[in-house]
Amino acid sequence: MTAVTAPVLSLTFASGTLELRGLDQGDAQVPQGCLWDPRTGCHRAPALAYADVLRALVRQQRAVDDRARAYVTLEHGLRVHREPRPYQAEALEAWLARGSRGCVILPTGAGKSQLACMAIDAKRRSTLVVAPTLELVRQWYDLLRTSFGVEVGVVGGGEHSVAPLTVTTYDSAYLHMEHLGGRFGLVVFDECHHLPSAAYSSAARMALAPFRLGLTATPERTDGKEALLTELVGPIAYRKEIVELAGDFLAEYDTERVEVELAPAERAEHDTARATYRGFVERHGIRMSSPRGWADFLIQSARSPEGREAMTAYRRQRELAFCAPAKLDFVEHLLARHVHQRALLFTADNATCYAVARRFLIPAITHQTKIKERSALLAGLAEGRYGALVTSKVLNEGVDIPAASVAIVLSGSGSVREHVQRLGRILRKQGGKRAVLYELVTAGTVETFTSERRREHVAYR
Amino acid sequence: MLTAELVRARRRGGELKLTALDAKGVAQAQELAAALLELARRHVGRSRDELEEVCDAVVGGAKDRKLAAGLRKLVYDRCDFAEDATIDPVELRREVHASARAAWLALAPEPATTPAAESSPEPATESSAEPSTTPATESATTPAPEPTIEPTIESSTGPSAGPDSASALLGQVRFNRHAVLAQVAAARALDVATIEASLYADLRGAQLLRGVEPTTPQALVEAYELAQAQAVLLRAVRVTVQVESAVPGAYRTLFRKLKFLRLLTTIHPRAEGGYLLEIDGPFSLFESATRYGLALALALPAIRELDRWQLSADVRWGNDRQPLTCRLEGRGTPGQEPLLSDELAALIAATVQTGTAWQVQPATAVLELTGVGVCVPDLVFRHPERGVEVFVEVLGYWSRAAVWKRVELVQQGLRQRIVFAVGQHLRVSEAALEAELPGALYVYKRTLSARALLERIEQVAAQPG
Numbered sequence: 001m002t003a004v005t006a007p008v009l010s011l012t013f014a015s016g017t018l019e020l021r022g023l024d025q026g027d028a029q030v031p032q033g034c035l036w037d038p039r040t041g042c043h044r045a046p047a048l049a050y051a052d053v054l055r056a057l058v059r060q061q062r063a064v065d066d067r068a069r070a071y072v073t074l075e076h077g078l079r080v081h082r083e084p085r086p087y088q089a090e091a092l093e094a095w096l097a098r099g100s101r102g103c104v105i106l107p108t109g110a111g112k113s114q115l116a117c118m119a120i121d122a123k124r125r126s127t128l129v130v131a132p133t134l135e136l137v138r139q140w141y142d143l144l145r146t147s148f149g150v151e152v153g154v155v156g157g158g159e160h161s162v163a164p165l166t167v168t169t170y171d172s173a174y175l176h177m178e179h180l181g182g183r184f185g186l187v188v189f190d191e192c193h194h195l196p197s198a199a200y201s202s203a204a205r206m207a208l209a210p211f212r213l214g215l216t217a218t219p220e221r222t223d224g225k226e227a228l229l230t231e232l233v234g235p236i237a238y239r240k241e242i243v244e245l246a247g248d249f250l251a252e253y254d255t256e257r258v259e260v261e262l263a264p265a266e267r268a269e270h271d272t273a274r275a276t277y278r279g280f281v282e283r284h285g286i287r288m289s290s291p292r293g294w295a296d297f298l299i300q301s302a303r304s305p306e307g308r309e310a311m312t313a314y315r316r317q318r319e320l321a322f323c324a325p326a327k328l329d330f331v332e333h334l335l336a337r338h339v340h341q342r343a344l345l346f347t348a349d350n351a352t353c354y355a356v357a358r359r360f361l362i363p364a365i366t367h368q369t370k371i372k373e374r375s376a377l378l379a380g381l382a383e384g385r386y387g388a389l390v391t392s393k394v395l396n397e398g399v400d401i402p403a404a405s406v407a408i409v410l411s412g413s414g415s416v417r418e419h420v421q422r423l424g425r426i427l428r429k430q431g432g433k434r435a436v437l438y439e440l441v442t443a444g445t446v447e448t449f450t451s452e453r454r455r456e457h458v459a460y461r
Numbered sequence: 462m463l464t465a466e467l468v469r470a471r472r473r474g475g476e477l478k479l480t481a482l483d484a485k486g487v488a489q490a491q492e493l494a495a496a497l498l499e500l501a502r503r504h505v506g507r508s509r510d511e512l513e514e515v516c517d518a519v520v521g522g523a524k525d526r527k528l529a530a531g532l533r534k535l536v537y538d539r540c541d542f543a544e545d546a547t548i549d550p551v552e553l554r555r556e557v558h559a560s561a562r563a564a565w566l567a568l569a570p571e572p573a574t575t576p577a578a579e580s581s582p583e584p585a586t587e588s589s590a591e592p593s594t595t596p597a598t599e600s601a602t603t604p605a606p607e608p609t610i611e612p613t614i615e616s617s618t619g620p621s622a623g624p625d626s627a628s629a630l631l632g633q634v635r636f637n638r639h640a641v642l643a644q645v646a647a648a649r650a651l652d653v654a655t656i657e658a659s660l661y662a663d664l665r666g667a668q669l670l671r672g673v674e675p676t677t678p679q680a681l682v683e684a685y686e687l688a689q690a691q692a693v694l695l696r697a698v699r700v701t702v703q704v705e706s707a708v709p710g711a712y713r714t715l716f717r718k719l720k721f722l723r724l725l726t727t728i729h730p731r732a733e734g735g736y737l738l739e740i741d742g743p744f745s746l747f748e749s750a751t752r753y754g755l756a757l758a759l760a761l762p763a764i765r766e767l768d769r770w771q772l773s774a775d776v777r778w779g780n781d782r783q784p785l786t787c788r789l790e791g792r793g794t795p796g797q798e799p800l801l802s803d804e805l806a807a808l809i810a811a812t813v814q815t816g817t818a819w820q821v822q823p824a825t826a827v828l829e830l831t832g833v834g835v836c837v838p839d840l841v842f843r844h845p846e847r848g849v850e851v852f853v854e855v856l857g858y859w860s861r862a863a864v865w866k867r868v869e870l871v872q873q874g875l876r877q878r879i880v881f882a883v884g885q886h887l888r889v890s891e892a893a894l895e896a897e898l899p900g901a902l903y904v905y906k907r908t909l910s911a912r913a914l915l916e917r918i919e920q921v922a923a924q925p926g
Contacts, residue, residue, distance in 0.1 A: 015723050015743040037746055039725045041832030046747050178723075178744075202750060308521045332636055339569045354661060361561035361641055363554065368664055373551055386562055 009057065011050075013068040013182035016206025018045045018053060031056035047181045048232070050208035068208055070182040071126035072164055078121040079149035088115045091238040095213060096122060101234030103192060103214035107241065112215040113140065116188045117147045119213050125185025126164040130173045130203070132191045134367060138374045140167040140190070155180070157371050170194055173203035186211040193218055195232055196225035204232035253435035259443040260327045266320055267444070273317040280310035321442045322410060323352045328359055334408055334438060335360060335388055342381055343406035345390040352410060353392035365391040407437040462538070462758065463685075463692040465778075467531040470693065470787075477778055477785040479689055486528075487682060493519070493529050494678035494685075497536045501673045509542050510666035528685075535684055539674040544667070548659040553645075557660065561641045568636065687765070691758040693787050697774040698741070698749040700757050705735030705769040705825075709837040712827055716835045718763040722756040728829050735769070736827055751777055765791055804909065805839055805855065811911035812842075819844055819918065824852055826877075833873045834866055842918050851918045852879040855909070856887070864889050864902075871900030878921045882909055899924040 009022035020043040023029060025036045033049040036042075045053055050068060057064050084092070088111055091104045100123060106112050120127045129140045134157045144152045144165050153163030156172035162180065173180075187207050189195050192214030195204055204212075214233035219226045229236075262270055281288065286296045297314075301307035335343060347353040350366050357364035363377045363386055380386045381404070469480040482490055496519055504512040516533050523529035544550075642653045649656075661667055676684075694700065706712050719726050719740065727739040740760065742753035757774070764770050771790040778785045801809070801823055812821050824841040838852035856864055867881050871894055878899045883889050891902045903917045 017743040017746070035746055037743075038831070039727050044743065044746050046744070198750070202744070202748070202752065205747070206744065303521075303526065305522065308518070335565065336568050336636065339565050354664075358657075358660065359638065360636060361557055361564075361638060363558050370551075376555075380558075386558055387565055 010065040016178040046205045047208040048205045051210035071185040074124045094238040100211040102237030105239040127186040128184040129188045177203045177206040181207040196228040270320045273313040276313035342404040343388040345408045405435045463688040477787040491678040494681040541671040542668040550663040694758040695754040696776045703771040715763040855882045
């Protein structure tokens with residue numbers, strides 16, 4: 001219908017897709033992956049196909065007016081040069097040899113972020129780093145800023161600034177890639193085993209970046225969708241297992257599990273509250289161990305005054321279990337005792353986190369803390385301006401906290417074992433002292449909903 | 462807007478049916494809306510947490526909890542929350558934490574090689590007076606004078622565990638929280654209570670309610686019914702709408718809205734009048750996903766402005782994302798918008814007065830050139846003998862960009878004959894469209910001249926359409 005006069009083809013980025021104009025429907029030269037879109041009278045491809053489409057057209061010696069590519073060449077590379085570990089250099093070589101598209105599998109603590117910096121330095125293209133949590137976004141922000149000596153953009157967590165080096169979360173990438181997808185030549189997917197979910201994968205499809213690097217320690221997914229990584233990022237370019245790297249990178253630490261008794265009055269209050277909510281749960285046949293337990297309890301408890309009472313009782317017994325005055329007294333003792341070391345405190349929820357922060361006047365980090373303040377707080381901890389920091393986040397995915405040698409976990413009745421182990425990994429020996437992790441549990445307070453715990457578990461990540 | 466979880470709807474076969482409010486339901490909803498609005502108004506000046514607590518109680522006590530939760534959401538949407546900006550909490554925290562750090566260090570001046578308790582320079586009793594002067598916050602409750610804890614070390618692998626014992630705890634020096642706050646307060650010439658209140662004033666729950674948008678329970682319940690339909694569209698992968706409008710204005714608003722929302726529309730004229738619109742987004746070509754749900758929901762108010770509309774949405778509903786169809790329909794409020802502007806009415810009258818053979822009517826057509834754009838003319842001129850029709854769109858107060866977009870439409874091959882009347886202040890030359898095209902520009906000074914317009918109409922009528 002539209003008369004085509006210009007011999008030149010044009011390629012534009014439109015909301016996460018590429019519009020190829022200048023070829024008629026059914027033209028034999030249409031590159032693979034492009035579909036005719038009758039709504040707009042042009043060919044369309046997912047932005048992911050950019051490199052393939054361009055390569056196909058160049059092979060046909062077609063002149064293309066490329067208006068899609070909106071990324072730039074970085075003015076300079078790394079400002080801080082660290083000697084790469086041998087396997088980092090090997091991994092970079094392997095990734096470059098695969099056309100700079102692929103995944104690198106390295107164990108936690110092996111320096112995956114450093115490898116990403118090397119890749120950015122090698123490609124020198126505008127780069128977007130996608131990470132699963134705001135905590136990791138904060139960490140990438142600091143790393144890129146100090147490594148490249150430039151201002152770094154952040155999208156997510158209430159921030160929206162885009163720069164040639166930008167960091168974002170998977171959630172924000174899903175929401176904003178249709179606007180950002182043309183502006184980066186390299187995308188780094190940190191903890192890329194998250195990518196193959198239905199929503200997140202569309203973020204990878206809506207980016208035109210010809211260069212892609214996926215980083216993870218565990219590409220395997222329970223749903224078996226890891227094969228999708230090959231399409232979205234690229235094949236596995238390099239893999240080293242933890243055993244091959246020996247134990248050099250795991251810090252050694254001691255664990256102390258401390259049980260604190262509730263005071264008699266607290267004990268009585270706890271038991272009454274617990275009996276109230278337990279009674280309600282049993283009468284309504286809610287199974288706390290089932291995956292739906294917590295949701296059922298939420299729904300049932302909102303339906304009657306009796307239910308609301310049960311919810312109040314549930315919260316109260318939980319509050320007593322997590323942050324009983326006796327327990328906080330013991331925290332005070334630990335803080336005083338380790339005042340010349342750096343301590344990290346972990347709580348199971350925000351309420352406890354802020355209660356601890358207020359009580360001891362130490363900084364808190366939760367999902368509500370803005371990235372710049374988080375950054376300043378962690379820098380303050382590293383420099384010794386602060387001695388302790390409390391967070392409701394279980395920093396369990398490759399988060400690197402500087403120089404903490406004491407961890408205090410305020411649990412209810414005991415936490416998932418692997419959690420505690422992961423927390424231990426963030427500790428470093430300091431001033432000749434072995435790192436120590438205290439787990440504070442309240443004696444004689446038992447279960448929380450398995451499903452709620454799982455929900456929180458996911459929320460931490 | 463509501464979230465999909467708050468929608469009251471039933472699955473029936475392959476259909477999702479919204480549960481409409483009956484007369485009793487409307488009365489009940491208005492009662493709830495009145496109660497929630499009243500609570501919000503009474504909480505102006507107080508925190509979000511406080512408002513949420515009382516509203517939760519109302520919702521929990523309601524017979525139809527989903528209805529109440531939906532109304533609560535709409536009330537929150539009309540609330541203006543802002544943090545108290547008189548003291549910057551981030552800066553305040555920096556000061557407090559720095560002072561507190563110094564106080565903590567003072568508890569153990571030397572790097573602690575032994576537990577702090579044993580090298581304590583201060584008597585432990587000093588701090589026992591502290592809590593009484595501290596404002597009553599949960600975190601500052603009085604420590605019991607008697608030891609209430611018996612920490613037992615279950616497993617200890619490190620050397621640091623050794624010195625721990627209950628007796629070491631008994632003698633520990635207390636961190637004097639109040640003294641730290643008092644020191645910061647004094648430096649800022651404020652009282653401790655203000656420092657306490659401001660310390661985390663930037664948390665979401667601490668935001669203060671500044672005001673509530675004025676509305677009535679009736680209006681809120683009407684908004685609820687729109688919001689329910691919008692919430693269904695949040696889960697839509699594609700929407701088709703049969704539309705009819707007697708006035709071009711509603712079509713224009715709709716197409717402008719769809720373009721703004723970056724949605725793509727396929728327009729099919731219907732034999733019985735009106736159009737069938739298929740609406741989705743660029744990526745819909747490759748996968749059916751609810752990615753455009755929000756944009757589709759935002760387009761609904763513009764669809765509702767049309768005289769008649771019937772919408773069919775393909776949704777993915779529930780936790781299992783079951784594919785269902787949801788049908789919505791409605792009639793706008795005809796008669797509210799004047800059918801023609803004074804300017805157009807005057808133009809029609811003047812045209813008739815010239816005694817021309819051209820018959821003029823308000824237009825109800827949508828002209829589209831795939832991939833280039835859409836335009837919605839105001840008038841249609843028909844010549845009964847020659848069987849020719851020419852559309853007219855008046856771009857009096859539009860932007861130059863809008864004019865260039867229309868010039869492009871004609872140049873790229875718009876099938877219909879059309880004249881664009883353009884105000885002179887837009888600084889567009891009539892020569893921008895070549896004479897042999899079926900479209901022309903008519904640039905006018907202050908008022909539209911019927912004669913001048915008819916000349917352009919004759920000009921384009923002479924072109925092959």
